[in-house]
Amino acid sequence: MSRRLPRLVLALVPVALLAASCRHGGVRPTVDIGTYLGGEAKLVEAQPVFGTHGMVASNSALASEAGTEILKQGGNAVDAAVATGFALAVTYPFAGNIGGGGFMNIHLADGRSAAIDYREIAPLAATRDMYVDATTGKLTNKSLVGHLASGVPGAVAGMTEALAKYGSLPLATVLAPAIRLAKDGFLVDSSLFRSLRGNRAVAQFAGKDLFFPGGQPLAVGTRLVQADLAHTLEVIAARGAAGFYTGEVAEALVAEEQRGGGIITLDDLKRYKAEWRTPIRSTYRGYTLFTMPPASSGGITMTETMNILEQFAPLPRFGSATYTHLLTEAFRRAFIDRNEKLGDPAFVKVPMEQLTSKAYAKTLAAGIDRTHATKTPAFKVAAEPEHTTHYSVADAKGNVVSTTTTLNGGYGCGVWIPKGGFFMNNEMDDFAAQPGSPNMFGLVQGEANAIVPGKRMLSAMAPTIVLDQAGKVLLVVGAAGGPRIITTTTEVILNVIEHHMSLADAMRAPRLHHQSLPDTLRYEPGAFSDAVADSLRAMGHALQRTNGLANANGIMRVNGGWIGVREPRGTGGAVGY
Numbered sequence: 001m002s003r004r005l006p007r008l009v010l011a012l013v014p015v016a017l018l019a020a021s022c023r024h025g026g027v028r029p030t031v032d033i034g035t036y037l038g039g040e041a042k043l044v045e046a047q048p049v050f051g052t053h054g055m056v057a058s059n060s061a062l063a064s065e066a067g068t069e070i071l072k073q074g075g076n077a078v079d080a081a082v083a084t085g086f087a088l089a090v091t092y093p094f095a096g097n098i099g100g101g102g103f104m105n106i107h108l109a110d111g112r113s114a115a116i117d118y119r120e121i122a123p124l125a126a127t128r129d130m131y132v133d134a135t136t137g138k139l140t141n142k143s144l145v146g147h148l149a150s151g152v153p154g155a156v157a158g159m160t161e162a163l164a165k166y167g168s169l170p171l172a173t174v175l176a177p178a179i180r181l182a183k184d185g186f187l188v189d190s191s192l193f194r195s196l197r198g199n200r201a202v203a204q205f206a207g208k209d210l211f212f213p214g215g216q217p218l219a220v221g222t223r224l225v226q227a228d229l230a231h232t233l234e235v236i237a238a239r240g241a242a243g244f245y246t247g248e249v250a251e252a253l254v255a256e257e258q259r260g261g262g263i264i265t266l267d268d269l270k271r272y273k274a275e276w277r278t279p280i281r282s283t284y285r286g287y288t289l290f291t292m293p294p295a296s297s298g299g300i301t302m303t304e305t306m307n308i309l310e311q312f313a314p315l316p317r318f319g320s321a322t323y324t325h326l327l328t329e330a331f332r333r334a335f336i337d338r339n340e341k342l343g344d345p346a347f348v349k350v351p352m353e354q355l356t357s358k359a360y361a362k363t364l365a366a367g368i369d370r371t372h373a374t375k376t377p378a379f380k381v382a383a384e385p386e387h388t389t390h391y392s393v394a395d396a397k398g399n400v401v402s403t404t405t406t407l408n409g410g411y412g413c414g415v416w417i418p419k420g421g422f423f424m425n426n427e428m429d430d431f432a433a434q435p436g437s438p439n440m441f442g443l444v445q446g447e448a449n450a451i452v453p454g455k456r457m458l459s460a461m462a463p464t465i466v467l468d469q470a471g472k473v474l475l476v477v478g479a480a481g482g483p484r485i486i487t488t489t490t491e492v493i494l495n496v497i498e499h500h501m502s503l504a505d506a507m508r509a510p511r512l513h514h515q516s517l518p519d520t521l522r523y524e525p526g527a528f529s530d531a532v533a534d535s536l537r538a539m540g541h542a543l544q545r546t547n548g549l550a551n552a553n554g555i556m557r558v559n560g561g562w563i564g565v566r567e568p569r570g571t572g573g574a575v576g577y
């Protein structure tokens, strides 16, 4: 039986374009997000927002407000990021979560920098071939939908740990806006309605009564009150991470796992630990980038790409055939390494020094033919799923936080924990469930990312912080969109520092994506002219037009404050003060 891409993973973010390939070697149809969002996935104006003191940009204006509320109370950027993260779990259940995981990148005004990896891990009972049908040898869809798809959640451990180390306010204070939003409710808008309508798989599970009353997605204008989630957040406020990983919430989670054939146990939850990492520090023409190391591939792949591009000075004009070609060839080379060599550093030796070195980039750059596309060699590629959310935070002192968090698919695996009040992730699909077979994002990954109990699945999340040539924070940016996170985040940064665009223009500019395999350059309308497309084809590039590539939220420092821009193709909001 062929493995169908469930609707659950298709609705997703207002922007996501799911170009996924079938696990069985067949090519999954490229899905135009417009199909799933009533044709509304189009570029809309996102007014840049100015704040003299601080700024939060996220996929939910209510969650951004929660963050600025904490800033106004005297909280720092980490306090506000944690407040925003918990609020997203309430107001943006599509991707905001406490049943998933993520990565937070922190840069403090005093120069310190830190990163925390709160990626999910494979449960202890996970096995390498747990998603392969024993009879047919083919991949099932159990890494995507239902109880078996979840990794052990890391979000609560990561956010509470970040707050304890770098925050300044008590957890209960920081959680207050999220608890209020869950308890008092908020009005369902058309974005939430559409995301539910596109993810009907949720209605198979326990969240159906809350999110699909009478079998229909919550109507626009309904007040969504989440009493169970409010209670869970109150328990976390009182007990910290232990309130999630032990006691009544953990028991509710495990009871639902057992009821539905999942494998996460109380022991799995008790053992979960977020990991502090040293951010990758790289440079690009005098700018400094702090990016996320493994278990995310985001930082290494961006660094490798930008190091290659740095060899070409100046870069050609935006929209030209030569620029598009160079960008594509740089992404191709970085993704070839990514898909083959990266995995959880606790389990595989990642050649990070080499991959991020300028010398290595020089050899890769030397291999680029300026007039012909290189063919990606056939190989076992890796994969990525859908849905995620990025938020950026800046405070008045100049501390900044860049965070990306995910359930993977929209509403994760669809499973909602009764009494707990939250959705569980389907992050297990980020492993190479069958090394060499494409995942939901068409990524083909190798052994380095095979399933092992306790291992983190490789991510593409790339929460990034860029300092200007004087060492002051310039940009706080990241995205959702599986492997497109890496290309979009890189492009927004290049648009600002190479093409001198404002942040609003940089985010609005049409995007490109190449992930080595499939060997196709995907592009948004307007990325280049028809004449340039002809030239690119003549150079040997296969082109595919898409309607949306990723969902980014960014902040840029300007004279006198911060500019925040939410994804211009989606919803959400930047809120400053």
Ligand code: DON
Pocket (backbone or CB within 6 Å): 012, 013, 016, 384, 385, 386, 387, 388, 389, 406, 407, 408, 409, 427, 430, 458, 459, 460, 461, 479, 480, 481, 482, 483, 485
């Ligand atoms: O960690 C990752 O790379 C994926 N789970 C991210 C999924 C994603 O961005 C889906 N969103 N559009």
